Amino acid sequence: MNLALIISPFAAALVAALLPSNRWRPWVTPLGGVVHFMLTLQAVFGMPAQPVGEWVGLDPVGKLVLLLISTLFLVTSISLIGYLKFHPRRENRVFVACLLCTLGSMTLVAGSRHLGLMWVSIEATALCTAPLIYFNKTTRSIEATWKYLLIGFVGIALALLGTYCLAYSLLHAGLKPSLAMNDLLLDAPQLSKPWLHVAFVLMLVGYGTKMGLAPMHTWKPDAYGAAPGAVGTLLAGGVTGCAFLCILRIYQVCCAAHEFAFISPMLVFMGLFSMAVAGVFMVGQKDYKRMLAYSSVEHMGILVLGLGFGPVALFGTLLHLFNNGLTKGVLFLSAANINRSYGSTRIDVAHGVLRRLPVSGGIFLAGFLAITGSPPFGPFISEFSILNAGFGTGRFVAGGLFLLFLLVVFIGMGSTVLPMLQGRDAETKTPTLYRETFWTIAPPLVLLGAVLMIGLWIPEPLHAVLQNAVDFLEVQP
Amino acid sequence: MISILNALLVVVLALNLFALGTSRLVTVIKIVSLQGVLLGLMPLMIEEHLEWQALLAAGGTILLKGGIIPVMMLRAMRDVQIRREMQPLIGFLPSMLLGALATGLALLFSKALPLAGEHTTPLLVPASLATIFVGFILLTTRAKAITQIMGYLVLENGIYIFGMLLLGVIPLVVEFGVLLDLFVAIFIICIMVNHINKTFSSLDTRRLSELKE
DSSP states (O other), X not given: OOHHHHHHHHHHHHHHHHOOOTTTGGGHHHHHHHHHHHHHHIIIIISOOOOOOSSBOOOHHHHHHHHHHHHHHHHHHHHHHHHHHHSTTXXXXXXXXXXXXXXXXXXXXXXXXXXXXXXXXXXXXXHHHHHHHTTTOSHHHHHHHHHHHHHHHHHHHHHHHHHHHHHHHHHHTTXXXXXXXXXXXXXXXXXXXXXXXXXXXXXXXXXXXXXXXXXXXXXXXXXXXXXXXHHHHIIIIIIHHHHHHHHHHHHHHHHHTTOHHHHHHHHHHHHHHHHHHHHHHHTTOOBHHHHHHHHHHHHHHHXXXXXXXXXXXXXXXXXXXXXXXHHHHHHHHHHHHHHHHHSOOBTTTSOOHHHXXXXXXXXXHHHHHHHTTOTTSHHHHHHHHHHHHHHHTTOHHHHHHXXXXXXXXXXXXXXXXXXXXXXXXXXXXXXXXXXXXXXXXXXXXXXXXXXXXXXXXXXXXXXXHHHHHHHHHHOOO | OHHHHHHHHHHXXXXXXXXXXXXXXXXXXXXXXXXXXXXXXXXXXXXXXXXXXXXXHHHHHHHIIIIIHHHHHXXXXXXXXXXXXXXXXXXXXXXXXXXXXXXHHHHHHHHHSOOOGGGSSSSHHHHHHHHHHHHHHHHHHOOBHHHHHHHHXXXXXXXXXXXXXXXXXXXXXXXXXXXXXXXXXXXXXXXXHHHHHHXXXXXXXXXXXXXXX
């Protein structure tokens, strides 16, 4: 793996921390983003597959997650120029540096082939994002950050315990304990089963907390509601993607140990439960950013559900990881524009959005249709593929519930989004000075284009990356 | 050596109960730091001839858990002028009894666990489980931000005890990564504690209740 990929974001963070000018500092972010994106493209598409090292290395699944992270970061970093221009007096040194460090630690998660290192980098991601959520320094953001940290710490601590249990399952079987994926996959059939089961449950709960699976999702609406929109994109698309990668790792070990029958019901249950909880809280939701957070809970549920449906659903699941990340970008970035214009995230303040902000409102509407799985957008393809796999493997109850919850979410989300977008423009007491500019509109529009394209036609290189990742996860030594 | 290790673990378990039973925040911080020092000493009891990596990791643990973190926490406490934990969700005596019950159950439960031969005599597994549980009690039933963090540290200590089963397996990079993450976490927490106090004029996390459905 190209080490420059990991080092460049941290180097950019250092530059940002040392730069004295508050006005020019935000420009370091897209600069770092472009460099990282170039390196990512080269690493993902440019190089032939090579054997991965014991510690770091880009395997096909890592490549997929890295591509997602880097794309999202590049797009968000451009929207940040507009965001920080809007708040010129606010000190942004810590914010910009932490943002770049988040990119660096997410890259490290994607490149980790050692579960210990992976744990350390996931924890680093959580720590780097805390100051981002806290950026607005209001009572709400303090509360959100506190909950985010505390719940995140407990989750991540359980994941560490799970990681130790996994190593102990080797020791108990009389093998040389190790946390490197290469060794684990090789020795998987001999692992001590009880300890492997404990490890799986703890890691599912621990990393599931970072993903925001119900019932460990309670930090999510608060954190996403309080964080700036661009940060919401990174959290909902990037950080959750990294946490899902961790679950994919333990999934792969369990599959290699022929324990799929043990983990599958748990994954299906967690997935459906998350979707149900998200659906319940989305109906009658009065805050559109919190609504997006519940939508994220729902889609994390879909990912885990897809994993529980087994190898047949893998392609759809991985595609959905990508689709969900990009669509969340569309929604959070356009929601940030709406928030800036109305100065509130409540739907009773912000209504008639399509009249006041035709472009952002239109993008938000399209994003809503995309995320609820309407054709012709990408999530439709991936959700359909997961459903198909569910019915194909004879899971009719789970598949039926999946459809039912999708419908509940569609109605719940629609009952919030449509009144907000339609109707007459609200007369806010203090109209803000926000006008739609290139910097705030182009990023969500680009992401929307990508989501639409995936829905109509998956480009050959992306298809190859997805297919490689599926093959890689299915191969059992 | 195993008998000394077991003695240390019993002290750790007693400290758990002590932490549950006291209302003075300074005492809790001191108890948790003493626990950290004891944990750092344990690897020396398990293996007589440790490699330099393990020694380095043990030294780092003692320095961080016994020195740096308590100093940071005490300083944060001095800034916010708070001495005692008031009105916990579960009283001090009941939570102590709950902790004792958990310790007993952990001892019984770990008998049923499939452990490798060399791990059946030391109290490592029951002590780890009991400490994790006590950490959860502190974390969920206390109202002050500082006590909650102490609960997290106790939880972390419990996991560290479990890690002792894997002595020499976890690479140095990971050990130090875990310690570094812990350090940064406490650093951020101290800043947060300060801000919570400034904004809400209190460290009672029950005041953080604006965000809910």
